[in-house]
Amino acid sequence: xxxxxxxxxxxxxxxxxxxxxxxxxxxxxxxxxxxxxxxxxxxxxxxxxxxxxxxxxxxxxxxxxxxxxxxxxxxxxxxxxxxxxxxxxxxxxxxxxxxxxxxxxxxxxxxxxxxxxxxxxxxxxxxxxxxxxxxxxxxxxxxxxxxxxxxxxxxxxxxxxxxxxxxxxxxxxxxxxxxxxxxxxxxxxxxxxxxxxxxxxxxxxxxxxxxxxxxxxxxxxxxxxxxxxxxxxxxxxxxxxxxxxxxxxxxxxxxxxxxxxxxxxxxxxxxxxxxxxxxxxxxxxxxxxxxxxxxxxxxxxxxxxxxxxxxxxxxxxxxxxxxxxxxxxxxxxxxxxxxxxxxxxxxxxxxxx
Amino acid sequence: xxxxxxxxxxxxxxxxxxxxxxxxxxxxxxxxxxxxxxxxxxxxxxxxxxxxxxxxxxxxxxxxxxxxxxxxxxxxxxxxxxxxxxxxxxxxxxxxxxxxxxxxxxxxxxxxxxxxxxxxxxxxxxxxxxxxxxxxxxxxxxxxxxxxxxxxxxxxxxxxxxxxxxxxxxxxxxxxxxxxxxxxxxxxxxxxxxxxxxxxxxxxxxxxxxxxxxxxxxxxxxxxxxxxxxxxxxxxxxxxxxxxxxxxxxxxxxxxxxxxxxxxxxxxxxxxxxxxxxxxxxxxxxxxxxxxxxxxxxxxxxxxxx
Amino acid sequence: xxxxxxxxxxxxxxxxxxxxxxxxxxxxxxxxxxxxxxxxxxxxxxxxxxxxxxxxxxxxxxxxxxxxxxxxxxxxxxxxxxxxxxxxxxxxxxxxxxxxxxxxxxxxxxxxxxxxxxxxxxxxxxxxxxxxxxxxxxxxxxxxxxxxxxxxxxxxxxxxxxxxxxxxxxxxxxxxxxxxx
Numbered sequence: 001x002x003x004x005x006x007x008x009x010x011x012x013x014x015x016x017x018x019x020x021x022x023x024x025x026x027x028x029x030x031x032x033x034x035x036x037x038x039x040x041x042x043x044x045x046x047x048x049x050x051x052x053x054x055x056x057x058x059x060x061x062x063x064x065x066x067x068x069x070x071x072x073x074x075x076x077x078x079x080x081x082x083x084x085x086x087x088x089x090x091x092x093x094x095x096x097x098x099x100x101x102x103x104x105x106x107x108x109x110x111x112x113x114x115x116x117x118x119x120x121x122x123x124x125x126x127x128x129x130x131x132x133x134x135x136x137x138x139x140x141x142x143x144x145x146x147x148x149x150x151x152x153x154x155x156x157x158x159x160x161x162x163x164x165x166x167x168x169x170x171x172x173x174x175x176x177x178x179x180x181x182x183x184x185x186x187x188x189x190x191x192x193x194x195x196x197x198x199x200x201x202x203x204x205x206x207x208x209x210x211x212x213x214x215x216x217x218x219x220x221x222x223x224x225x226x227x228x229x230x231x232x233x234x235x236x237x238x239x240x241x242x243x244x245x246x247x248x249x250x251x252x253x254x255x256x257x258x259x260x261x262x263x264x265x266x267x268x269x270x271x272x273x274x275x276x277x278x279x280x281x282x283x284x285x286x287x288x289x290x291x292x293x294x295x296x297x298x299x300x301x302x303x304x305x306x307x308x309x310x311x312x313x314x315x316x317x318x319x320x321x322x323x324x325x326x327x328x329x330x331x332x333x334x335x336x337x338x339x340x341x342x343x344x345x346x347x348x349x350x351x352x353x
Numbered sequence: 354x355x356x357x358x359x360x361x362x363x364x365x366x367x368x369x370x371x372x373x374x375x376x377x378x379x380x381x382x383x384x385x386x387x388x389x390x391x392x393x394x395x396x397x398x399x400x401x402x403x404x405x406x407x408x409x410x411x412x413x414x415x416x417x418x419x420x421x422x423x424x425x426x427x428x429x430x431x432x433x434x435x436x437x438x439x440x441x442x443x444x445x446x447x448x449x450x451x452x453x454x455x456x457x458x459x460x461x462x463x464x465x466x467x468x469x470x471x472x473x474x475x476x477x478x479x480x481x482x483x484x485x486x487x488x489x490x491x492x493x494x495x496x497x498x499x500x501x502x503x504x505x506x507x508x509x510x511x512x513x514x515x516x517x518x519x520x521x522x523x524x525x526x527x528x529x530x531x532x533x534x535x536x537x538x539x540x541x542x543x544x545x546x547x548x549x550x551x552x553x554x555x556x557x558x559x560x561x562x563x564x565x566x567x568x569x570x571x572x573x574x575x576x577x578x579x580x581x582x583x584x585x586x587x588x589x590x591x592x593x594x595x596x597x598x599x600x601x602x603x604x605x606x607x608x609x610x611x612x613x614x615x616x617x618x619x620x621x622x623x624x625x626x627x628x629x630x631x632x633x634x635x636x637x638x639x640x641x642x643x644x645x646x647x648x649x650x651x652x653x654x655x656x657x658x659x
Numbered sequence: 660x661x662x663x664x665x666x667x668x669x670x671x672x673x674x675x676x677x678x679x680x681x682x683x684x685x686x687x688x689x690x691x692x693x694x695x696x697x698x699x700x701x702x703x704x705x706x707x708x709x710x711x712x713x714x715x716x717x718x719x720x721x722x723x724x725x726x727x728x729x730x731x732x733x734x735x736x737x738x739x740x741x742x743x744x745x746x747x748x749x750x751x752x753x754x755x756x757x758x759x760x761x762x763x764x765x766x767x768x769x770x771x772x773x774x775x776x777x778x779x780x781x782x783x784x785x786x787x788x789x790x791x792x793x794x795x796x797x798x799x800x801x802x803x804x805x806x807x808x809x810x811x812x813x814x815x816x817x818x819x820x821x822x823x824x825x826x827x828x829x830x831x832x833x834x835x836x837x838x839x840x
Binding site (some may be wrong): 118126 | 407429430434441500
Binding site (some may be wrong): 520523525531548 | 748
């Protein structure tokens with residue numbers, strides 16, 4: 001029987017180079033342009049809103065500074081209250097904390113999860129390009145673009161929150177925030193871009209592991225939240241050894257990690273004294289004006305305890321370390337993102353069907 | 354000079370605790386339409402996924418197109434796999450699917466693809482998800498063939514198609530073979546069309562290869578013997594019986610034979626058709642006829658065929 | 660029946676002359692292949708596909724649809740129309756070539772190079788009617804199907820032997836009635 005044999009083509013076979021990387025550029029763009037457009041619209045709308053709100057905030061700030069120049073002027077307290085009240089919902093930054101994870105989850109998780117869920121990976125991963133190169137050629141450019149967009153947006157964020165960190169604030173008793181405030185630290189500097197990249201990388205890996213779009217998005221949100229809490233609660237305080245001082249006048253811009261009291265060189269108590277101690281040394285009730293949280297300002301507590309030999313110690317991170325911390329956090333987030341993307345690519349390479 | 358488009362050696366794949374495919378050894382020659390046949394769950398898709406590089410073996414190995422490791426760049430270059438349900442990006446128009454495939458492969462015949470889609474009446478601007486089932490299958494096939502592969506691997510391509518679409522699809526596949534020398538390994542559980550289409554058969558049952566060989570050889574090496582039921586048992590001892598059917602007085606024995614011996618006295622010998630042969634083997638999961646050394650793992654006799 | 664090896668006419672009118680070769684990256688063309696005949700397939704007949712093609716060519720030769728020099732349908736066109744394996748078509752064409760009925764020209768196609776004696780259609784009808792009459796008589800005499808076949812086959816053998824028919828006519832594989840081409 002005559003079979004139709006395929007003629008060998010030696011010329012074709014010897015030079016089996018891979019398909020060039022840049023071909024994936026169009027592929028990534030075409031498949032994810034809706035997603036990227038969504039991110040652009042989202043950030044764009046936010047940017048407009050933030051700019052409008054920022055102008056309000058900046059003008060309130062300028063007005064407050066001007067009104068408080070003679071610090072005891074009559075208009076000053078009103079202006080301060082007006083400033084404090086402007087855009088109060090943005091003041092602690094928690095709302096905007098959602099932005100990196102939303103971008104990362106919705107842009108990152110579907111990259112692989114949708115292919116696996118709809119079965120199109122059986123097309124994409126049997127083409128000549130090869131599946132792990134395909135994955136890499138998608139994740140890296142997308143990650144870079146998203147990080148860049150987030151970075152651009154964070155310039156606006158830096159501008160918005162600048163009034164809270166203005167050097168002249170303390171003089172006019174405007175709210176002095178610590179740059180390490182948990183809701184604000186990673187909105188400024190390079191933190192926003194780094195966290196967006198990390199969210200994207202988590203999303204990509206979740207997509208590959210879970211193989212369904214919606215569960216992967218949910219898992220990404222959960223993992224990111226856990227990571228953010230871990231970072232803010234345990235990692236960040238330890239980036240550099242905290243400074244310790246017994247000076248009672250710790251600047252308001254510092255990030256106070258813990259406070260404790262000693263007497264005669266020995267540890268007495270941390271935080272709030274026991275009721276019996278209070279009764280002994282502060283018999284006239286909670287002394288002095290209350291500070292944030294309703295607790296009496298420590299300075300006032302010191303007022304009754306210090307004469308009896310108690311020393312207050314404060315462990316804190318000074319505001320001047322802000323940028324060092326940004327680089328440290330950005331650095332490990334970048335490394336984590338690279339690791340997660342590498343893990344995703346490795347998984348794709350190892351197992352598919 | 355002919356090469357093997359798929360060579361498997363003790364190939365196995367396990368999912369969790371179950372072996373979807375086991376002890377699979379094959380050598381499928383080029384220039385044929387090889388039909389991979391078996392009931393649902395027999396391991397057909399698993400085998401094709403392994404050959405296409407979509408899955409990695411748990412045991413043994415598989416190479417394609419004369420020794421290229423499955424899943425390697427060289428293998429992906431020469432194999433066009435069309436998965437079940439012909440996956441396409443539903444929101445992309447046909448034109449963008451062409452563009453996509455062109456970018457993802459070294460070779461792509463854009464002109465051929467456009468002409469073919471034009472002949473089939475598939476509009477380039479329409480989203481793939483809005484095409485009919487038959488059109489989607491034809492689009493997926495066009496993308497595959499435009500890559501100028503050496504081997505086309507459609508996985509149950511016609512399962513979801515109506516008869517006309519099914520005929521057109523198979524006609525396209527076979528025309529590609531005729532015109533460009535593409536080898537085909539397809540999976541099917543529709544036995545009736547096999548005789549027309551396949552010239553190499555691989556029978557899979559419960560994850561194991563029961564039968565593999567050129568159709569002509571297989572048909573020539575099997576015979577249906579019809580005779581008295583009372584004598585059936587004594588011949589079952591001497592002959593290599595694949596499958597027996599008995600009535601009260603009459604019995605049919607499907608035997609495997611390497612020679613042209615005449616039927617035993619009182620018995621008639623008939624040639625067997627492909628569908629009948631395949632069905633008989635599928636009904637006897639223990640029977641196997643593999644080229645190469647016999648592996649004694651069946652209840653029935655395993656005989657070495659050519 | 661004898662084979663007339665007449666002179667081969669120029670493959671003129673009947674040849675497709677389309678110029679494209681059997682091989683080459685071209686999408687399948689629909690429509691006529693340029694050959695005088697078209698194949699059909701009876702999937703349920705039990706006759707192997709390639710044999711059906713062989714018989715159809717011989718039948719067409721007998722009835723005059725095909726004459727010397729005519730081109731058989733291109734392999735690709737047969738495959739496109741019937742969705743059958745190209746190797747099957749090749750096998751059929753090879754069989755015809757072995758029988759001396761056709762010759763393949765590389766790059767051009769397969770052409771008829773010999774004819775079977777043609778029996779005109781009315782004659783065929785008359786022969787068929789006579790045969791049916793004979794069958795009725797045999798049936799009336801009590802012969803069953805196998806008996807009729809056996810009787811016919813042996814009579815045919817005698818006839819061929821008496822006529823000194825050459826052994827060049829091979830019987831095809833399969834049952835008795837297939838033996839005559």
